[in-house]
């Protein structure tokens with residue numbers, strides 16, 4: 001099982017012969033087909049895995065990382081040169097650092113024993129599931145505390161209202177999700193939670209995937225076009241923003257789905273706390289600032305013909321020039337709430353508004369976790 005849902009986002013399927021694992025393949029839920037149908041793609045070759053990541057059969061930074069790890073197992077199992085396997089998978093999507101992180105975790109074992117690599121891939125997936133639970137707990141505790149404070153100060157609304165961009169649920173991770181995991185936990189703790197879902201042009205991860213997951217979880221939601229977000233804030237419909245991340249630089253700048261920056265700017269304008277929820281593996285201390293990040297550019301067709309169907313569904317004249325960055329970079333000063341990780345919450349700005357680097361805070365949180373586990 002790759003997660004705790006009635007559906008598996010991905011699953012390694014062992015093939016047993018003579019009482020032991022002789023072989024195996026990867027099943028991946030085809031997210032391009034959601035919400036219309038739940039179907040799985042069977043992947044037996046590491047090149048197919050790279051293609052599935054590139055084509056967004058599977059997407060979401062942590063899920064990409066986990067699936068790439070199984071891709072690496074498939075490549076090594078079939079005797080392909082390690083370098084080729086590593087670099088083919090590595091290049092499949094450039095912005096999500098989790099991809100590199102999980103491939104490095106396997107490469108460091110320096111083994112061609114695929115069963116040992118498979119064991120490691122399974123371990124990464126299991127630990128990520130636990131991390132998701134911790135992110136959910138820390139994030140929900142923080143937001144609920146702030147919400148109660150607001151209430152105490154006179155806000156009469158009984159419902160906790162959150163805006164979410166893209167998809168960060170079980171479909172995007174190996175567990176219960178990051179930002180959506182926080183929302184799910186909030187719903188479990190508080191009951192009255194309402195989610196404003198941004199549709200997330202051009203691939204519509206919000207409309208197709210987040211609405212699908214929220215419906216299954218029984219959490220009330222409402223869908224709007226991306227450009228509506230600032231106006232919803234102006235109308236007082238949003239109290240918090242939670243989003244995920246594909247890479248976080250050492251200064252706290254966040255690469256996430258295109259549209260995130262627009263929301264962060266508006267949230268600051270309207271005084272709405274903006275939270276980024278991500279495992280520590282998304283923090284890339286080797287990248288000092290957002291300016292050093294590689295932002296993936298995707299095809300013009302995604303924008304011109306999102307359905308991928310017949311030419312009469314093109315949204316603009318066929319040869320219209322398009323610039324289609326898949327992500328944007330939100331500067332640290334706009335991460336007004338904090339970065340929710342499995343170790344706790346990182347603050348990007350101190351009380352006086354000065355920048356605080358993440359490296360030192362991470363060290364402190366790690367130290368604290370070690371102390372807790374000793375006690």
Ligand SMILES: CSC[C@@H](O)[C@@H](O)C(=O)COP(=O)(O)O
Nearest residue numbers: 059060061166168172244245257
């Ligand atoms: C927990 S998922 C975090 C991010 O990967 C998510 O917010 C996002 O931007 C996904 O982009 P996608 O292009 O769908 O892979």
